Amino acid sequence: MKHENASERVRQASRSRRATQKEALRQTILRAAAGLFAEQGYDGFSMRQVAERIGYTPTSIYLYFSDKDALLFAILDEAFVRFTQQLTAAAATSTDPVERIVAIGQAYLSFGLQHPEHYQLMFVQRGDFLMQTRANEQEPRYTTFHLLQRAVQAAMDGGHIRPGPVESISDALWALVHGLVSLAISFPLFDAARVERAAEAAVRLVIAGLRRD
Amino acid sequence: MKHENASERVRQASRSRRATQKEALRQTILRAAAGLFAEQGYDGFSMRQVAERIGYTPTSIYLYFSDKDALLFAILDEAFVRFTQQLTAAAATSTDPVERIVAIGQAYLSFGLQHPEHYQLMFVQRGDFLMQTRANEQEPRYTTFHLLQRAVQAAMDGGHIRPGPVESISDALWALVHGLVSLAISFPLFDAARVERAAEAAVRLVIAGLRRD
DNA sequence: ATAAGTTACTTAACACCAGTAAGTAAAGAG
DNA sequence: CTCTTTACTTACTGGTGTTAAGTAACTTAT
Numbered sequence: 001m002k003h004e005n006a007s008e009r010v011r012q013a014s015r016s017r018r019a020t021q022k023e024a025l026r027q028t029i030l031r032a033a034a035g036l037f038a039e040q041g042y043d044g045f046s047m048r049q050v051a052e053r054i055g056y057t058p059t060s061i062y063l064y065f066s067d068k069d070a071l072l073f074a075i076l077d078e079a080f081v082r083f084t085q086q087l088t089a090a091a092a093t094s095t096d097p098v099e100r101i102v103a104i105g106q107a108y109l110s111f112g113l114q115h116p117e118h119y120q121l122m123f124v125q126r127g128d129f130l131m132q133t134r135a136n137e138q139e140p141r142y143t144t145f146h147l148l149q150r151a152v153q154a155a156m157d158g159g160h161i162r163p164g165p166v167e168s169i170s171d172a173l174w175a176l177v178h179g180l181v182s183l184a185i186s187f188p189l190f191d192a193a194r195v196e197r198a199a200e201a202a203v204r205l206v207i208a209g210l211r212r213d
Numbered sequence: 214m215k216h217e218n219a220s221e222r223v224r225q226a227s228r229s230r231r232a233t234q235k236e237a238l239r240q241t242i243l244r245a246a247a248g249l250f251a252e253q254g255y256d257g258f259s260m261r262q263v264a265e266r267i268g269y270t271p272t273s274i275y276l277y278f279s280d281k282d283a284l285l286f287a288i289l290d291e292a293f294v295r296f297t298q299q300l301t302a303a304a305a306t307s308t309d310p311v312e313r314i315v316a317i318g319q320a321y322l323s324f325g326l327q328h329p330e331h332y333q334l335m336f337v338q339r340g341d342f343l344m345q346t347r348a349n350e351q352e353p354r355y356t357t358f359h360l361l362q363r364a365v366q367a368a369m370d371g372g373h374i375r376p377g378p379v380e381s382i383s384d385a386l387w388a389l390v391h392g393l394v395s396l397a398i399s400f401p402l403f404d405a406a407r408v409e410r411a412a413e414a415a416v417r418l419v420i421a422g423l424r425r426d
Numbered sequence: 427a428t429a430a431g432t433t434a435c436t437t438a439a440c441a442c443c444a445g446t447a448a449g450t451a452a453a454g455a456g
Numbered sequence: 457c458t459c460t461t462t463a464c465t466t467a468c469t470g471g472t473g474t475t476a477a478g479t480a481a482c483t484t485a486t
Contacts, residue, residue: 179392209422
């Protein structure tokens with residue numbers, strides 16, 4: 001019996017040690033991949049490049065990520081966590097309902113300008129990413145945008161903005177900031193100063209367009 | 214002398230016939246490429262596929278287009294001509310300055326929804342396309358957007374909208390429609406009905422946000 | 427009419443890519 | 457000490473854009 005208990009313990013320990021190592025390499029791959037993506041962008045991002053960085057063959061990566069998409073989505077997932085955090089923080093700052101809407105928009109714009117490559121993939125090239133549900137969670141990722149809908153709803157309930165269809169108004173606001181980020185990212189024409197001015201005009205447009213009285 | 218004139222004429226004719234044939238094949242390639250792009254989208258678009266369609270080897274295409282980019286830009290150029298036409302036509306319909314701005318926006322949205330693959334490449338993935346100058350023209354392509362700026366300027370001059378920086382207001386409007394198109398294209402979440410409702414909300418937002426009194 | 431030159435196209439190849447099947451060496455279990 | 461599992465590699469398939477070199481046909485000049 002002693003033997004059995006002892007060997008059982010050893011077996012467990014061995015198993016968990018191996019699991020830890022496995023997870024460690026997974027993280028190594030993920031970090032190398034995220035680094036490569038940040039440096040080279042989507043175009044320069046290949047399984048072979050990632051493999052070379054960590055000193056393994058490309059095929060090894062497939063033991064930890066089912067395919068290139070899975071690896072890419074793991075990178076985007078990290079970015080999405082930061083995205084949600086920044087928007088949530090922004091929503092918490094202002095007390096005035098209209099100002100809160102503006103703050104959310106500015107946080108959104110700020111994220112897009114700071115992580116253009118990630119933004120491009122998250123919200124443009126791989127729109128399906130938003131539809132997926134994150135591991136260990138029930139709700140799909142796009143529910144982060146309910147933050148904006150709630151802010152619009154609150155402002156409307158408080159009589160600060162004109163009544164109207166909450167979802168559609170929220171979508172229009174989303175389109176506005178998304179458009180600003182996209183223009184800033186995609187067009188060399190839009191330098192930082194011009195984007196800044198356009199953002200100011202957008203804020204005025206939104207405030208004048210929504211506000212009651 | 215007669216001989217020289219005759220041979221000269223023959224030489225010219227031969228040369229122009231060859232030039233015509235050359236142009237004909239160039240058009241054949243372009244049509245096949247445009248067809249492939251329309252059917253398969255950007256991902257399924259390859260030089261080898263184009264070559265197979267026209268019954269030539271891939272290398273032959275390089276005798277008519279310097280590289281894949283050149284071929285792609287030729288396709289986008291055709292789309293851009295249609296884009297400019299549709300926007301110009303829309304701008305000419307309305308007499309009311311504010312309505313004209315709205316009409317331009319609706320034409321923009323309509324184009325994007327009808328040609329999502331082209332739009333994606335023209336205005337998202339290849340923003341540098343807009344910076345290029347079309348063959349036989351002086352102005353770069355992005356000058357089409359001056360249409361919107363002029364409409365805003367006219368509305369402001371006529372006292373129909375609040376005074377403000379024309380370029381920035383125009384950019385904000387552009388961002389709004391561009392964002393709408395992008396969301397509609399990129400997110401499965403946005404079905405036709407939801408986009409339609411968002412567009413209506415956007416129109417109300419713009420009118421209320423811009424209009425004087 | 428025949429030789430020389432030009433044009434239009436092809437064949438073969440390079441360097442890359444994502445992904446799979448089969449093999450190998452080491453570690454752990456009995 | 458053998459058997460099995462684990463971790464990883466080698467070898468390969470079929471795809472990509474692009475270039476260098478070769479060939480066949482047509483044009484021009486003598």
